[in-house]
Amino acid sequence: MSNQTTLAGALDALEKVARDAGIDPATARREGEALAATVAEPSTGAFVDWCAETGRPASAESFQDAASSGRRYRAAPTASMSLLATTGSAQAPAYAAALGDVAVAAASLGSADPRATGNAATASAAQLSEPAARAVPPTVGDEVAGSLLQQLSVVQRKLAGMGLSGLASPGPAEPAEPADADPAPVAAAPAEPPAEPTPDAAPEPPARTVEELLAELDALVGLADVKAEIHRQAAVLRVEGLRAEAGLKSATITRHMIFNGNPGTGKTTVARLVAGIYQALGLLSKGQLVEVDRSELVAGYLGQTAMKTAEVVASAAGGVLFIDEAYSLSGDQYGREAIDTLVKEMEDRRDDLVVIVAGYPLPMAVFISENPGLESRFRTTIDFADYTDDELVAIFASMATAAEYDAADPVLERLRELLAGVQRGPTFGNARYVRNLLEAAIGRHAWRLREIEAPSLEQLRTLEPDDLPESTLVPPGEEVPVGVVDLVTEPVTDAGETS
Incomplete structure (x- = not known):
């Protein structure tokens, strides 16, 4: 990886x-x-490089396990990133930038693959956009947001340069150095991103208010019924808090919730906002979101699962524990052990923990009904409807902008054509589907620029209609490396939610 910092x-x-x-x-x-x-997952042989860089014995299984647990980071910040941003830490931009550098380095693992470039671009945007959104005061917010946009531009240029070098001769693990490679090391001084204000120069931004968080909720695409219910919940909890302060009796309101919906319908995004809203209302001390699934709660042996689940819950204390596909805990003794531990921890930490369980509607109804401890604690159910085509187009445009790419009307019209031909059903990925399309488009964009020695800023930013996948078959005469595939019919496998 000439001129690139290693993973x-x-x-x-x-x-x-x-x-x-x-x-x-x-x-x-x-x-x-x-x-x-998860960034390097599409690249042939990436697991060998990943194991070497992380100090593990070469094992495709350990690589795939890590990739599976990390897929949500292509669409949303990591738990630590979320915590730093939520608490207004001055180190949040530095941590986001360091994660971006990890994503860039990962895109070079294995044989060159444009899909890895797309993964790195969207993952970097997901991490770098979080602290920018949290920077509230006009002066501090403008400076931090400007710093992060500058850092995202740097990431984009590094990815473009790296992608061009790797794609000029697909296959070799050590590509030639590109003429327009960024001269700075990928992970150079991540603790000090360009133009970041020092703690002495600007105060840490205060926590966001309920009104600001609800405004962010309202700005999301679609989700009208979800927004109405979250507004109602916030109003009820606010009044109950005021009654308690006034010394009046308050009804015990269960804050835990069930989010029903198909993949990619915004459940994680809303859960993150709920965490912030509850923290702003004084119901949670930190307001971070910890997202997990069965694999992060269940261990290989009975007895270990209880310890593992308790550790996960402890990491979410003060915030929201979001359990995706929670129904997968049903049906075996290991899952039951996790549920029993979860119920106990929810009771022990009832004053400073909210649990949100999510998944398909019918399996979730069965899951809750099977355990009296769960049924008595989850009284609020919110249904997330599938997105319309217009909403998915708006989400795609928003994602592209967040990743520093321009998707003009011709690109969006091409997206509409693709959406019109997609069969909808319970496995349709919704926003996750269009995120996969964007990642593929970014990879094809890098492939398209492979022979341009010094692309202009406009060329580096501009997506074209042909960058969107057309079919599962490669057109005659077009040589595309393994990994650049049409995602129109690709099954959804991501564990993370999007928008």
Whole structure:
């Protein structure tokens, strides 16, 4: 990786920033390794490089496990990133930048693959956009947001340069150095992103208010019924808090919730906002979101599962624990052990923990009904409807903008054509589907620019209709590396939610 910092170096830099930010370095490294694995997943032979860079014995299984747990980071910030942003930490931009560097380094693992470039671009945007959104005061917010946009532009240029070098001769693990490669190392001084204000120069931004968080909720595409219910919940909890302060009796209101909906309908995004709203109302001390699934709660042996689940719940204390596909805990003794532990922890931490379970409507109804402890604690159910074509187009445009790409009307019209031909059903990925399309388009964009020695800024930013996949078959005469595939019929496998 000529002129590129290795993944090992980027992970070491991430650990250093984590120490400065008060984050457990081991936790930060796990997040970084998972992020790297999910970015590099499409690249042939990436698991060999990933294992070498992380110090593990060569194992495709450990790589795939990490990639699976990290897929949500292509669409949303890591738990540590969310915590730093939520608490207004001055280290949040540095940590986001370090995660971006990890994503860039991961895109070079294995044989060159444009899909890895697309993954890295959207993952970097997901991490870098979080602290920008949290920077509220006009002066501080403008400076931090400007710093992060500048950092995202740097990431984009590095990816473009790296993608061009790797794609000029598909296959070799060590591509030639591109003429327009960014001269700075990928992970150079991540603790000090360009133009970041020092703690002495600007105060830390205050926590966002309920009104600001609800405004962010209202700005999301679609979800009209969901927004109305969250507004209602916020109003009820606010009044109950005021009654308690006035010394009046208050009804015990269960804050835990069930989110029903198909993949990619915005459940995680809304859960993150709920965490912030509850924190702003004084119901939670931190307001971070910890997102997990069965694999992160269940261990290989009975007895270990209880410990593993308790550790996960402890990491979510003060915030929201979001359990995706929670119904997968049903049906075996390991899952029951996790549920029993969860119910106990919910009771022990009832004053400073909210649990949101999510999944398909029917399996979730069965899951809740099977356990009296769950049924008595989850009284609020919110249904997330599938997005319309117009909403999916708006989401795609928003994602592209967040990743520093321009998707003009011709691109969006091409997207509408693709959406019109997609069969909808319970497995349709909704916003996750269009995110996959965007990642593929970014990869094809890099492939399209492979022979341009010094692309202009406009060329680096502009997506074209042909960048969107057309079919599962490669057109005659067009040589595209393995990994650039049409995602129109690709099954949804991501674990993370999007928008």
